[in-house]
Amino acid sequence: MKPFTVLAFFLVSLLVHGQSVRLVHGQSVRPTTESVAKHIQFLASDKMKGRGTGSKENKKAAAYIVKQFKKTGLSPLGTDGFLQPFTAKVRRIVVPDSIRSASNVIGFLDNGAPYTIVIGAHYDHLGEGRQGSLRDANAVGQIHNGADDNASGVAGLLELARYFAKNDVKEPYNFLFIAFGAEELGLVGSRYFVNNPTLPLDKINFMANMDMIGRYAPDRGVGIGGYGTSDAWPDIFKDVSGDNVKFFTDRSGSGGADHASFYAKKIPVLFFHTGGHDDYHKPTDDFEKIDLVSEVGILNIEIQLIENAMKLPKLNFTEVK
């Protein structure tokens, strides 16, 4: 063999070996900055016009999530394939209220287990500023891209679905991945789901919600809510640490995001959130401002927590005082 061929063989065998090692440890299916970026760039592009409930672009976002769920190998568990359609009311001050069609997107990873872990994130946003609350009075007519709120959470949802579906491990729990619609109109999609569940609520172990996980601030850390919703959480959190991100817990199970709908049904919850910022609900919540490396770090913390929780029986629920 020519020296070049020898070198090429050596490099190829290194790559093949590296690949097999990564597969054994599930590394190759772990969240990556590349795929997190790809999902956020698509959902938060100007073409998607802010994914307002009832818009054509909102349906396009749902179709994108369906495509990813299919690619991952999840089975549909909506009421119309992967979709669970419902209607949501847009409340307006100067013009009459309007009724918009919306959908949750629901994919199931069936491990043949008695109980199921729900992972969720909402995919709707404020459209061009005519829906929902606005902090910037001049923003009507401008595209609210919602890269952090909540393309970042949907990217996390898709990455966790890929990880748990493709890691060659048959977990002792099933997973239900839900992208909620109409969150910005008042948690409409998640409330619709818990009142019209496509899987009995008493079969749900806990729910983990991601809403705005793209704007990590090193001095604050990522907040993880719901710590008080089961007395198993302290055990589960023990020894969990992030490579490049730090976290703090808070006990609350309610608050203005979709996990609150599950907490209201006495289901333990976790809520991942990197905190408010100046671009919140403004047209400037853009992809360029997302901290991709930290988002992947947050997802790896979430994976550790879920894997620790799966070593235990179904969690008990505790009310937070």
Ligand SMILES: [Zn+2]
């Ligand atoms: Zn949100």
